[in-house]
Amino acid sequence: MTESETIVQIKGLSKSFPGVNALINVDLDLKHGEIHGLMGENGAGKSTLIKVLTGIYNKDEGQIFFDGKPFELNSPEDAPKFGVSTVYQEINLIPALSVAENIYIGREPTRLGCIDWRAITTHAKTAIKKLDLDIDVTLPVSSYSVAIQQLVAITRALDISAKVLIFDEPTSSLDTAEVEQLFSVMRKLRQQGMAILFITHFINQAYEITDRITVLRNGELVGQFQTEELPRIELIATMLGRDVTEFEGENEGEDSGEPGGEKEVFYQVRGMERKGSISAFDLDIRKGEVLGLAGLLGSGRTEIARLLFGIDRPQKGITRLNGSEVAITSPRKAIGYFFGLCPEDRKTEGIISDLTVRENIILAIQARDGIFKTIPRKKQEEIVDKYIKALDIKTPGSEQIMNNLSGGNQQKVIIARWLASNPEFLILDEPTRGVDVGAKAEIEKLIASLSREEGMAILFISSELEEVIRCSDRVAVLRDRKKLTELTGKQIEDSTIMHIIASEDVG
Amino acid sequence: MSDRRINNENFQKLLWPLVALGLILLFNFFFTPGFLNVEVKDGRLFGSLIDIVNRGAPVMLLTIGMTLVFATGGIDLSVGAVIAISGALAATIIRPDYVKGVLEYGELRPLFMVVSIPLLVSMAAGLWNGLLVAIIGIQPIIATLILMVAGRGIAQLITQGQIVVFIHEPFQFIGSGFLFGLPFPISIVIFMCALTYLLTRKTALGMFIEAVGANPVASRFMGVKERLIKISVYTFSGLCSGIAGLIICADIKAADANHAGFLLELDAIASVIIGGTMWGGRFTLIGSIAGTLIIQSLTTTILTIGIAPEVTLVFKAVVIICVALIQSEDFRRLFTHRSPQLKAKSS
Numbered sequence: 001m002t003e004s005e006t007i008v009q010i011k012g013l014s015k016s017f018p019g020v021n022a023l024i025n026v027d028l029d030l031k032h033g034e035i036h037g038l039m040g041e042n043g044a045g046k047s048t049l050i051k052v053l054t055g056i057y058n059k060d061e062g063q064i065f066f067d068g069k070p071f072e073l074n075s076p077e078d079a080p081k082f083g084v085s086t087v088y089q090e091i092n093l094i095p096a097l098s099v100a101e102n103i104y105i106g107r108e109p110t111r112l113g114c115i116d117w118r119a120i121t122t123h124a125k126t127a128i129k130k131l132d133l134d135i136d137v138t139l140p141v142s143s144y145s146v147a148i149q150q151l152v153a154i155t156r157a158l159d160i161s162a163k164v165l166i167f168d169e170p171t172s173s174l175d176t177a178e179v180e181q182l183f184s185v186m187r188k189l190r191q192q193g194m195a196i197l198f199i200t201h202f203i204n205q206a207y208e209i210t211d212r213i214t215v216l217r218n219g220e221l222v223g224q225f226q227t228e229e230l231p232r233i234e235l236i237a238t239m240l241g242r243d244v245t246e247f248e249g250e251n252e253g254e255d256s257g258e259p260g261g262e263k264e265v266f267y268q269v270r271g272m273e274r275k276g277s278i279s280a281f282d283l284d285i286r287k288g289e290v291l292g293l294a295g296l297l298g299s300g301r302t303e304i305a306r307l308l309f310g311i312d313r314p315q316k317g318i319t320r321l322n323g324s325e326v327a328i329t330s331p332r333k334a335i336g337y338f339f340g341l342c343p344e345d346r347k348t349e350g351i352i353s354d355l356t357v358r359e360n361i362i363l364a365i366q367a368r369d370g371i372f373k374t375i376p377r378k379k380q381e382e383i384v385d386k387y388i389k390a391l392d393i394k395t396p397g398s399e400q401i402m403n404n405l406s407g408g409n410q411q412k413v414i415i416a417r418w419l420a421s422n423p424e425f426l427i428l429d430e431p432t433r434g435v436d437v438g439a440k441a442e443i444e445k446l447i448a449s450l451s452r453e454e455g456m457a458i459l460f461i462s463s464e465l466e467e468v469i470r471c472s473d474r475v476a477v478l479r480d481r482k483k484l485t486e487l488t489g490k491q492i493e494d495s496t497i498m499h500i501i502a503s504e505d506v507g
Numbered sequence: 508m509s510d511r512r513i514n515n516e517n518f519q520k521l522l523w524p525l526v527a528l529g530l531i532l533l534f535n536f537f538f539t540p541g542f543l544n545v546e547v548k549d550g551r552l553f554g555s556l557i558d559i560v561n562r563g564a565p566v567m568l569l570t571i572g573m574t575l576v577f578a579t580g581g582i583d584l585s586v587g588a589v590i591a592i593s594g595a596l597a598a599t600i601i602r603p604d605y606v607k608g609v610l611e612y613g614e615l616r617p618l619f620m621v622v623s624i625p626l627l628v629s630m631a632a633g634l635w636n637g638l639l640v641a642i643i644g645i646q647p648i649i650a651t652l653i654l655m656v657a658g659r660g661i662a663q664l665i666t667q668g669q670i671v672v673f674i675h676e677p678f679q680f681i682g683s684g685f686l687f688g689l690p691f692p693i694s695i696v697i698f699m700c701a702l703t704y705l706l707t708r709k710t711a712l713g714m715f716i717e718a719v720g721a722n723p724v725a726s727r728f729m730g731v732k733e734r735l736i737k738i739s740v741y742t743f744s745g746l747c748s749g750i751a752g753l754i755i756c757a758d759i760k761a762a763d764a765n766h767a768g769f770l771l772e773l774d775a776i777a778s779v780i781i782g783g784t785m786w787g788g789r790f791t792l793i794g795s796i797a798g799t800l801i802i803q804s805l806t807t808t809i810l811t812i813g814i815a816p817e818v819t820l821v822f823k824a825v826v827i828i829c830v831a832l833i834q835s836e837d838f839r840r841l842f843t844h845r846s847p848q849l850k851a852k853s854s
Contacts, residue, residue: 331729331730334730350725352725355718355721364730367730367732
């Protein structure tokens, strides 16, 4: 490919925030008529890159060229002027306005100083026809599905004469047919010479539609690849930051490590499904066992945790607790059955930052017991002090405001909250994220002792594959919102798991 | 060490309203002769101070309910209208035929009935607010605006648009009686305050309220009954307004659907904010009560030093702005240049 086809060229881009280097010396070039995949795990720097490209952040260092000219943005409003438009996962249209109004908002055609509504409608109709879409443009956007709304957003972008389209995880809330519809539009645009940057977590989709893939990890560029020439295993290895040679040679797949010693099933899930979130899966949660969920970001790990804990409701599926059928439809019910959940998003779902350490720990037990069984202050302090000691939580005291604790210690407080409630089944969703190395090891040790010594059933989720492997007795492998298989004993190995994730669609 | 620092933080929150209150009282001590005198006549307390608290009693009751509503991250605009409803009901129960033009009294209605029906209806009004907010998910300011507007209409319907005047000795006691030497409204405030304090601080209820206000999602994930708690605080706020309505109605021996409790919701909200309770999260009852006292003593002061009543509102506004600014950590930092990060960032 010749240089002249390049429309956006990024050279040595760096961006840092206090304490974090979000992007370090990243290069990327985007060509006319290509779909370029941008992939990476959490914290890889994908969203920072997009935000720099769309003028939300200013770059610290590096150069960006657009059509050979320097590309300087002072505000997000400048990006469309250059011809760079973004279609977000969360659609940024105005739901209550009509399709036509949304397409022309801010640049309405006028006649004699008044808005020419007829022109808006007719223009919108022709614009939307270009995407082979036949909808009533006078209806409000909110009356259409997410997929159609995205196409409307694309129409709007195209009508502002976009030359570069950025798709930020557009497919995460679409079903298969809708994804196909979106892809056919994307292919059409590619033919017309549009440059498309496509951010996704779905490996299959990346292979289906992209021409090239750029992988970022921890803010650094790992590589730019021709999709056709990139084996799946290598893509996954680069995203996870592993050396691909480690995994060369098919793994022999020694069958099950310890066939005997099947542990008692505590909670059994059969055929649980929630459309757009995870396809039907079976799961056995056993006492005294750590079940790990392995998979890339967006593979459905957190979705499973939310379903099990009753935060989201499944559409299908049977669940049995100790053999008898139960329906866990709310976190309250789950807690009533002695479940506990350390959620993935610590800040918004886990801690209550304005309250004290003591209150953050006591709340869950107190919520289960109700206010008529208020735990006396003295007893509360005993419980709290016990766990501050046991988990080595670094706080000046139990009355410290949660906000003043470091991330790792906040995480420990959340774990303490559930341990104090004597759970039988504990779901840990990314308990070690944003936690320093020392605290990480402590949490891992804790998990092991809880399951072995206390006989607790644990579901362990982490983006770090090694950690899942280290901690789990059994591992369920997920990809693209589907449970692929389960591994036990000696089968639990990097290479096996990576090969399973990399395998072409298994049904 | 740490405990002392945290107590300090709580104390600091309370400190500024108390300082403001102190300043107003001090001003009065110098400029209003006999302001601080409290006399005992026939075993009853009299004096400007007692008067301020007594006049402030209805707003203090509103403030108690409003504080809890604020702590859950809500607001209750309907308290003034509920006052009107409660008063209108009480008066109409005492003189049911008055609106038809019958001026004679029938039999003396039992006090129990005159008190309990308005209070139950007030709680129902609060429950309605709570359902709109917690179940239907309407923004609190909109949800309670409905009753703020409609409530006065309902009160008008009850009294048929008339000012119902009455005589009912036992009921009047609520507005102008004395208990243990204190005006009865003050006794009610003390009782309600103590009750609320015990309910929220001696049980886990206060912690639940603060948790729901500070982080509703995390609270739900911990199994806190978020909706029930929201419904309860709005119902409680309705009850407080109902009691305030009875006090006002019993005091003036009349129900005025148009003016009873008019704009008192604003005084209650201002009191809560002056008292240092911010939207969603931590609340301090004592702070809110201090807030009410500031507003009430300010109003009294302005009147006693002879400033025209029309300007009262401007003075109120100035004081509220000042106290709110002092409360704001960001504002204080402008003068102290002290970064909050220095505080207790441990580990």
